[in-house]
Every structure is written in C-alpha cells, then in structure tokens.
Amino acid sequence: MTARIGVVTFPGSLDDRDTQRAIRLAGAEPVALWHKDKDLKQVDAVVLPGGFSYGDYLRAGAISRFSPVMETVIEQAKSGMPVLGICNGFQVLTEAHLLPGAMLGNNHLHFICRDQKLRVENAGTAWTADYAAGQEIHIPLKNMDGRYVADEHTLDMLEAEGRVAFRYVVRGEAADGCGNPNGSLRDIAGITNEAGNVVGLMPHPEHAVEPLVGSGRTDGLPFFTSILKKLVNA
Amino acid sequence: MSRTPLDTVENAAATPDVELPWAELGLKKDEYERVVEILGRRPTGAELAMYSVMWSEHCSYKSSKVHLRQFGEKAPQSDALLVGIGENAGVVDVGQGYAVTFKVESHNHPSYVEPYQGAATGVGGIVRDIIAMGARPVAVVDPLRFGAADHPDTKRVLPGVVAGIGGYGNCLGLPNIGGEVVFDACYQGNPLVNAGAIGVMRHEDIHLAKASGTGNKVILYGARTGGDGIGGASILASETFDDAKPSKRPAVQVGDPFQEKLLIECTLEAFAEKLVVGIQDLGAAGLSCATSELASNGSGGMRVTLDDVPLRDSTLSPEEILMSESQERMCAVVEPEKVDRFLEICDKWDVIATVIGEVTDGDRLEIFWHGGKIVDVDPRTVAHDGPVYERPYARPSWQDALQADDANKLPRPATGEELKDQVLRLVSSPNQASKSWITSQYDHFVQGNTVLAQPEDSGMIRIDEETGLGVAIATDGNGRYAKLDPYAGAQLALSEAYRNVATTGAKPLAVSDCLNFGSPEDPAVMWQFAEAIRGLADACQQLGTPVTGGNVSLYNQTGDVAIHPTPVVAVLGVIDDVARRTPVAFQEEGQLLYLLGDTHEEFGGSAWSQVVHDHLGGLPPKVDLERERLLAEILISASRDGMIDSAHDLSDGGLIQAVVESALQGGKGARLIVPDGLDAFTFLFSESAGRAVVAVPRSEELRFNDMCGARGLPVTRIGVVDGTESEAAVVEVQGEFALSLTELRTAHEATIPALLA
Amino acid sequence: MARVVVDVMLKPEILDPQGQAVQRALPRLGFEGVSDVRQGKRFELEVDGPVDDAALARIHELAESFLANTVIEDFTVKVEEVAEVGK
Amino acid sequence: MARVVVDVMLKPEILDPQGQAVQRALPRLGFEGVSDVRQGKRFELEVDGPVDDAALARIHELAESFLANTVIEDFTVKVEEVAEVGK
Ligand SMILES: Nc1ncnc2c1ncn2[C@@H]1O[C@H](COP(=O)(O)OP(=O)(O)O)[C@@H](O)[C@H]1O
Numbered sequence A: 001m002t003a004r005i006g007v008v009t010f011p012g013s014l015d016d017r018d019t020q021r022a023i024r025l026a027g028a029e030p031v032a033l034w035h036k037d038k039d040l041k042q043v044d045a046v047v048l049p050g051g052f053s054y055g056d057y058l059r060a061g062a063i064s065r066f067s068p069v070m071e072t073v074i075e076q077a078k079s080g081m082p083v084l085g086i087c088n089g090f091q092v093l094t095e096a097h098l099l100p101g102a103m104l105g106n107n108h109l110h111f112i113c114r115d116q117k118l119r120v121e122n123a124g125t126a127w128t129a130d131y132a133a134g135q136e137i138h139i140p141l142k143n144m145d146g147r148y149v150a151d152e153h154t155l156d157m158l159e160a161e162g163r164v165a166f167r168y169v170v171r172g173e174a175a176d177g178c179g180n181p182n183g184s185l186r187d188i189a190g191i192t193n194e195a196g197n198v199v200g201l202m203p204h205p206e207h208a209v210e211p212l213v214g215s216g217r218t219d220g221l222p223f224f225t226s227i228l229k230k231l232v233n234a
Numbered sequence B: 001m002s003r004t005p006l007d008t009v010e011n012a013a014a015t016p017d018v019e020l021p022w023a024e025l026g027l028k029k030d031e032y033e034r035v036v037e038i039l040g041r042r043p044t045g046a047e048l049a050m051y052s053v054m055w056s057e058h059c060s061y062k063s064s065k066v067h068l069r070q071f072g073e074k075a076p077q078s079d080a081l082l083v084g085i086g087e088n089a090g091v092v093d094v095g096q097g098y099a100v101t102f103k104v105e106s107h108n109h110p111s112y113v114e115p116y117q118g119a120a121t122g123v124g125g126i127v128r129d130i131i132a133m134g135a136r137p138v139a140v141v142d143p144l145r146f147g148a149a150d151h152p153d154t155k156r157v158l159p160g161v162v163a164g165i166g167g168y169g170n171c172l173g174l175p176n177i178g179g180e181v182v183f184d185a186c187y188q189g190n191p192l193v194n195a196g197a198i199g200v201m202r203h204e205d206i207h208l209a210k211a212s213g214t215g216n217k218v219i220l221y222g223a224r225t226g227g228d229g230i231g232g233a234s235i236l237a238s239e240t241f242d243d244a245k246p247s248k249r250p251a252v253q254v255g256d257p258f259q260e261k262l263l264i265e266c267t268l269e270a271f272a273e274k275l276v277v278g279i280q281d282l283g284a285a286g287l288s289c290a291t292s293e294l295a296s297n298g299s300g301g302m303r304v305t306l307d308d309v310p311l312r313d314s315t316l317s318p319e320e321i322l323m324s325e326s327q328e329r330m331c332a333v334v335e336p337e338k339v340d341r342f343l344e345i346c347d348k349w350d351v352i353a354t355v356i357g358e359v360t361d362g363d364r365l366e367i368f369w370h371g372g373k374i375v376d377v378d379p380r381t382v383a384h385d386g387p388v389y390e391r392p393y394a395r396p397s398w399q400d401a402l403q404a405d406d407a408n409k410l411p412r413p414a415t416g417e418e419l420k421d422q423v424l425r426l427v428s429s430p431n432q433a434s435k436s437w438i439t440s441q442y443d444h445f446v447q448g449n450t451v452l453a454q455p456e457d458s459g460m461i462r463i464d465e466e467t468g469l470g471v472a473i474a475t476d477g478n479g480r481y482a483k484l485d486p487y488a489g490a491q492l493a494l495s496e497a498y499r500n501v502a503t504t505g506a507k508p509l510a511v512s513d514c515l516n517f518g519s520p521e522d523p524a525v526m527w528q529f530a531e532a533i534r535g536l537a538d539a540c541q542q543l544g545t546p547v548t549g550g551n552v553s554l555y556n557q558t559g560d561v562a563i564h565p566t567p568v569v570a571v572l573g574v575i576d577d578v579a580r581r582t583p584v585a586f587q588e589e590g591q592l593l594y595l596l597g598d599t600h601e602e603f604g605g606s607a608w609s610q611v612v613h614d615h616l617g618g619l620p621p622k623v624d625l626e627r628e629r630l631l632a633e634i635l636i637s638a639s640r641d642g643m644i645d646s647a648h649d650l651s652d653g654g655l656i657q658a659v660v661e662s663a664l665q666g667g668k669g670a671r672l673i674v675p676d677g678l679d680a681f682t683f684l685f686s687e688s689a690g691r692a693v694v695a696v697p698r699s700e701e702l703r704f705n706d707m708c709g710a711r712g713l714p715v716t717r718i719g720v721v722d723g724t725e726s727e728a729a730v731v732e733v734q735g736e737f738a739l740s741l742t743e744l745r746t747a748h749e750a751t752i753p754a755l756l757a
Numbered sequence C, D: 001m002a003r004v005v006v007d008v009m010l011k012p013e014i015l016d017p018q019g020q021a022v023q024r025a026l027p028r029l030g031f032e033g034v035s036d037v038r039q040g041k042r043f044e045l046e047v048d049g050p051v052d053d054a055a056l057a058r059i060h061e062l063a064e065s066f067l068a069n070t071v072i073e074d075f076t077v078k079v080e081e082v083a084e085v086g087k
C-alpha cells in the first residue's frame, strides 16, 4: 500500500499537475481534488499547490480560502492530517488562519523567479523529516506576493517554538540564489503549525525533483519522500 | 436626430439614399462602393461595421497580401507541415504522434498607450490563437524593442510592458522561455511588443476554424462583451444612428488572465471529450471576424441572434457588439446533442457560455437583433474578399549613401588596453548587457517541462516525459542590419534564429514571423517590406523551413520617421531526447574551445559600431545559408553524440560577447589565443554569420575535428576553459588583456537594473 | 440603490513598498513637500435596497472577514452620497 | 500637516476583473444584494505645509500624470480632516 496524497485544484491553480508529478516521482499516489468538492477522497495528506487561484485578485489566497474543499481541509488539518501549502497554497493557509501571519507583495514590487537558497530550520515536521536541520538547499522561487509578515509577538513565538521551517540564506552571492528575495521578516521562507502537520512555504519544491527540467536540481524531492515515509510507517 | 427603429436589411433596401459614415470607419470610397456592389444595395449599419473592421489593414492585410504570397509560393516541400498559413496558427509534426503549433503577434501600439495592459492583452491574444488550434499552450516568448535605454519614456514603457507580459503569462501558468530586448532610438514612439506562444497536441486533436454541419450550434463563451476597442463603431452608433448614446468607449482593453486560464482549461476539456466541431478565438474584429471566418471556412451558412450575447454594458448597439474586441472570449461550433455537455464543462470552470446561433444549410451569414435581420451577407466577401493593394515601392534615395558609409573604416582599438576598454563597454551596453532583471520577472519553471530558458540560445520544452521528445524555439531580428539591407537583414534574422535552435541541439523545422515596419503608404517603407519578405521567403526555401504563419504590423512610425525595418523571425525545432541538449554555460575546466565557421572583417550594423562609434552604415554581414545549414548539422550531431558540452552561437557583439556569456553563466574563465590570419580586433568583434563557439571535452577532440573536417566546416581551436569564478578566474586574450569574471559580471549585470530599477 | 465604500489600508507599522515607490518618485517629478505616501485599496459596493444599520453591520463584517485581512490591514466603511462625484 | 487622499478607479466602461472576482465570491460567503463591486486604489499623501489651492492643483496634476493612467482610470482628490479616522 502506498500513500494517497491529494492535490487541490482551485480555479487558477498552476502547479497542480507538477505537484502530482513530484508526488508520483517520490513513489506516492497523487489524487486530484477539486475545489468545489468537500470530499477529500480519503487521501492521507493534502497539498495546496502554487498558482494564481482566482487570479490572486483581492489578495493572494483570499477567495480560495472560502471554497468548499477548504472547509474539509481546515477541519482535517486541525485533527492532524498533513497539509503542505506551496506558494499560493501557503497564502491560502495564512488566509485560512491555519498558519499565522500574512503574505504581502514583494518589497521590490516585481514578480521574481529564481533558484533560491534556503536553510532547513526544522527537520521535524511531517514534510521535512528527510532533511537535516541546518541543511542548505536550492528550491525555485516564483511569486509576486512572497513577503512574509507577522507582528513581533508572533514572530518571537514562531522562533521560540521552532516553527520557522525554512529561512532564506542571506549570506553569499546573489548569483547563487542567496539573499532575502522579497523582504520577508526575519528571512522566513516557510513555517509550520504547532503540531508540525501543516507546513507552508513560498519556494516550489515540486520544481526541483528532476535533473533535466526546472532548476536542474533534486533538492525538493525530500518533501515528498518525507511525507511518504511518514504515512507508510504510520 | 431621431433614429429609425432599426437598420435592418429590409430597411437598407428600402432606403438606398441614406449616407453611412464609411469614411469615419476607415473605408475608402471605392471600398465602400465595392461593398454596395457585393450586396446589391447599401449595407446596413451592422454590415458596414463588419466590412470596415474586416477590411482594415490589420485584419485584411490589404497592403501586405501581394508580398506575403511568396511564403506560400516559395514554400519548401516539408513533410512536417500539417497546417500551413491561413489558419489561426500553423501546425508542425514533431514526431511520435505529436504536433506543435506556434505563432508570433504584435501588440505594439496598445503597449505604447498603456504598457501594462497593452502587453498583457498581447499575450492573451496569441495564447487564444494557440488554443483555437486544439493545442495546450506550453510556453511563451516575447521579442521586445524599446527606445533609447536612457530615455525617460523608456522608464515608463519598459517596466510596464515587462510587468504586463509577466502578469498575464505568469498567471496563465505559461513558462516564458525566450525573447529579445533591444534598445534603439528609432523605437522611441513605437516600441515593438511582439509575443509568441507554442502549443502541443496529438495529431488527431488538430482543430480548425470552420463551421460545418447544418443545425450545429454556435456557442460564445468566456468574458462578457463590453465596449472595448470599437472606436469606429461608436461613430457609427452615435453620429448616424443615435446621438443620445454614451460615446465613452474604452480605447484600451484590460486583460483578465484568470478568465483566460479558465478558458484554456475548459476548452481543453471540451476538446478531450471531442465536443467541438470548429473553433475560433475572438481577437481583432471580435464577433465580426469569428462569425464570418467560421462561416466562410465551413460548408454552410450561419444564423446568429445578437440579443443572446452576454453583455457587460447594456447600452451597446448591435454594431458595437459585432466590433467589440473584449478579451478572453472564444466561439465554438458544437453538435446539438453535445451542447449540454459543453455547457456543463463551461459551468464547471465558471465560464459563461451561451448559444448565440447555428450553422444553416445556405451560404449566408445572417445576424438578427430585436427580431430584425441586420446582416445578410456572403461571409466570404467579409472574411476573404477584402481589398488588395499593390502599393508603390521604391528603393529609397538614401540607401546608397547609407551603405557607402562603411563601418569597416571606423577607427579601431590599437592596443590591448583599448581592446579591453571596448570589451567592457560592449558587454555593459544596454543591448548586450544581461537581461535578467527583466527575465527574472517571468516564471520559467511552471508546467515542469522547461529544459532550457533564457539566457540560453533557445528555449526548450520537454513534451513527452517517457521519451524525452522536446521542442525548441528562438526569436531573432536585427533592425540595424535590415536598415542597411532589408533583404539580407531578414535572411540574417532567420539565420540567427535557425542557428540558435541548432546550437541547443534541436533540428530547425519551421518558421513564424512578425514583420514590424513603418507606413505602407511610404514607398521607401514598402520597398523595405517587399525586400524583407523576398529575402525571408528565399531563405526559408533554401533552408527547407516553411513559414507557417505570422503577423504584419505596419504604421510603426512617428510623423514621417519610420522605425528600422524589423522582421522578427521565430524558428521552431525538435529534439528527440532533451537529455542531449547543449547549454550555453561552460561546464568544465580544461575543455577546449573551438570556433566554427569563418571570420571576416564585418562591422556594418555591428554592436561594436553602435556602442563605440554610435554609427550605422555599410553592409551587414554576408549571408551564407548553406554554411548555416552545415553548421546546424554539425551542432546537432555533436550534441546527439556527446561531443560538445556547451555551445553558443555568435551574433551581435561577436565572439567576445559569446565567450563572456558562456563564462559568466558557467562561472568558469577562458583563455583565448588569436588564431593565425586574424587580428585581435576582428577576432573579438566581427559579426560574421554562420559561426558558433563550442567547448569540447579533451576525449572528444579527435572525433569532433574529424567530423568537421569530413563535412567541410572550418574549425579553429581558440583556447580553453580555465579557472573558476570563486578562485578569481579571468577571460584572457593572450598577449592583449585579461578581465576578471567579477569585473565582467558587474559590467554585464549592473546596467539594466541601474537604468530601470 | 446606494454605494458603500470600503477603504482598506495597510496597518501603519507594516512596510508599504508601493507607497514608498510613489513617494520616492515625487522629487523626480518635481514634486516636493510630501512626507509620506501610503497606498491602499478602495472598494465601491453598489448595494440594492436601503443601507440601514443592519446592512452596514453586515458590510462591516464582510470587510472584516473578506475584503481586508486584519492581520495586516485596517479598514473603514462609509456610505457615499449618491450625488455624482466631481473630478 | 494635512492628508490628501487620491482615489483612483477604473473608468466605468473598463473591465474590472478584480472587482468582479470579489462580487462573484460574495454569494458563496452568504452575502446577497450587492449588484456591483469595483476595486480601485487609494493613495494617502501626507503633505507638509498648508493645502491651499495651489497645492491641490499640483496634487491634481500629479494624480493625472502619475498616480492614474487617465486612458483607463478616473481619479478624485480630496483633503481629509486631520481628525482620527474611526474604524
Ligand atoms: N524579453 C525577453 N523575454 C525572455 N527572454 C529574453 C528576453 N530578452 C532576451 N531574452 C533571452 O536572453 C537571452 C539573450 O538574448 P539575446 O542576446 O537576444 O540572444 P541571442 O543573441 O542568442 O538571440 C536569450 O536566451 C533570450 O531568449
């Protein structure tokens, strides 16, 4: 038996097929979920993929957050089901208050697409167990609204509880993908909830799973093997 | 002025003396008389609206048609061509049952008025052309031209255009895999915003724009229709017919990429279920174009009830509805029993869809409004029988003087120090500098199949995961060359794009073009246009790459001053296994650098003459298509057989520009030796065509040399890849100068952000 | 029919790069004496029926839960006179 | 110091995809009775010195040439009372 991992398609989702491919390459079974269905088709985990759901109109993730599928995702996430939000998915998770803080427009006001260097800060979540804490990886980043913002109190809490999952590596050469790409507070690239089952990040691990395409690296694969191991061993 | 209730066909027949504002709608007197002759009566307002937009330069190609014919007449025999010129986009067989469609279009003028929206809707339009062929769009490219880099208006236009292309393309989920950015004062008031798209489908999924099968339904779906882009029609509506109407009609369209993304998904789902008989996107001339083209390409006629068109603005007149260019709309012809399913799919994607008519067994296009028949025409006369002009053309009087002003006579650098200084000026000049500030605003990862993207020589997309089948595309065009000699300039544009595709290891298959010129009413411009087409058609014939479609943009001029003639050429190629692609970046220290091809003293129109002397004169580099073909064959074989690890074609900026780019991308230095028989300056800066630099692993040296020798391609060893950036590597020309990668990187990468950020 | 306007602005403590970009451009345009610029959103809602307290309360709720993200934004709700707005 | 507010809205005849997306979402949120939504921009400018007619004229010019693209957008300029804005 392998794990079934759902990938939600919202209107305007873009990286949903790519995420399904990454799940397949990791050895799990991708299951397409539709935003209008509350039914999660008995999946073991859910990924909210990247894209511009509802065109990112109003605010990124703000409209999708109210879709029928999210009612179930919110409910299930609260009772422990692993949920990963990538880029637009991360934005949906903050809008749904499954993760604290909010995403704002990049401080340079442009879309940015590059192979970004990250440090794994928390290798204990459902989605990061195959990394080592402190490991530095390159994962493609591509977004308009990637600036993570929260109040000081929340930021301190995230740090104290080890809930900053990924940070942008800021020392080193820009040509090597270093530097805070969007003005995110405390260089935060991704965070987790208290239980470690819900993780959101801006960069796109599903575009770093094959040497031939995308960034040409495979640094993103451990996201999908982490969750697979967890689910199969569960 | 009171309005007659409705200008029906009946009414028009009964009131032959009513004067219609044909001149305001852009028709010439004889064109209007031709309409009257075709109809055997005066047209109704709605008919006049249709004829006037469909017979415009933009839709009818009336000035360019007589020349464009050469692309068909001289078309090389090619088994790869599945659908040729005349459809929304050409279709090329790339093997394994896959077909690829691609096309480039211009959105120049709107992008000057409103850079963001103009560029965004340009992407939207070209993508709908691709969907209309039955294909899933897989990538976009954007050849761009702007005024001088340091002109204040460039700072308004460029960032808006780039944000618009990115805003729309990124939101659609289409990777941007290539394009161009060129600055020249001649584009100051006429930036060129060309956008291209590629789509992939199975052979059996090719769809055409035709309405056949009596009783089949015509479905309009997508955005509601508003008063966009109907300048002419509002004259018709307000002056002749109803003065009380609001005259405010937007001159600029606003794009809704989210709506278009839904349109793509629901169209592809309908294709997959075989629900669609014929399909047409709505672009220029909106419903006028879609209905008349669908009807005239099919076997029957068509009846349309305009009242059923969903409107965004309820005050629109029927003439305006027919002419509206509202974005994000498509028109499908569907068998009656499949209509419900089609509507269901639209509903699933929250796309508004409405049956607005049906295919009839006659051969007339009839359109109704409020119960009256307002259009009754033979659709062919609207769509295909537009006027054709043989515009006068003449070689301009200044051409000789321009060509006599020989760039080879310009003062050249005399010392190593001067050479070094000019290399730095070259690689940091706006046209040769890194465009990553621009291209990093485009998503090139989405869809997970991007093998190569900018700044590679061509973009490459994997289309089959199992076999690694892929396609490559490059777009090129050098307006400076074309100004010096439009015939050769067009051939050089093709040569360069062809070479760029081959450099990555793909075999060039077919061509699309976007021909950007000044006013066709100027005989000098018309000569440039005629020469460019003749050059391109001749060269396509010789290289065996048919032109599958394209776009003409005329009237790109400010007052009497036209832009440089700018034929932009896109070449599509195929590669059996993308794992064999060749990148630009140097891969490994110690690999040997070879220059393929011949280097002559050719500086006319060169980047060096522009950057160092602000000069444009002389002749462009000599065209040698047989050499291009041989070079391409060698590059493709070498890539397939693993003989080269990196390759970069030589074009503007010459050899030094190419070597610096490969070095910076790979983070590796290079040591170069000026070959016997060449001086350092010519070696570094000449822009002779038909050349590339390749890096060969030492183990392959013999095999590679033998192959070139056997096939008769000149090959010269010019140096070696040496040193890594982290250890202070340099690009050195022995006995002349050395520049550190750090210094080169700063020079190459700082220019554009400094101008625009 | 009445128009209700909801203005949404970033909270003062949140960096507003759009507003800053405008402000930075002003001197270049020969425009001095503006010490701060903030950019926000304006929503114009055309409401059927009377805009009584109950309706306003509902719009307030809508703004709070949807039009604004109160983690980062503040908002105000006001009813606009139906009179034509001058330029 | 005074605050001048420039509201920039798409012209009524221009498609407003953002406003439409908001409007279409309302029924799903259980919110009925809004027949149209338009979304625009609001700029708050903190102006040093007095906002006299000359200053207003200059801000008007700024709005016309920079803050709005009058090909597709309309704008209004108004001075806001310095009093704290209620929530
Ligand atoms: N507007 C653009 N959009 C996307 N890619 C671009 C754009 N402008 C330039 N590029 C990319 O940058 C690289 C260098 O451009 P250029 O020097 O024009 O290439 P070449 O000389 O090989 O034709 C190419 O990969 C090209 O596709």
Ligand SMILES: [Mg+2]
Binding pocket: B456, B457, B500, B648, B649, B650, B651
């Ligand atoms: Mg090239």
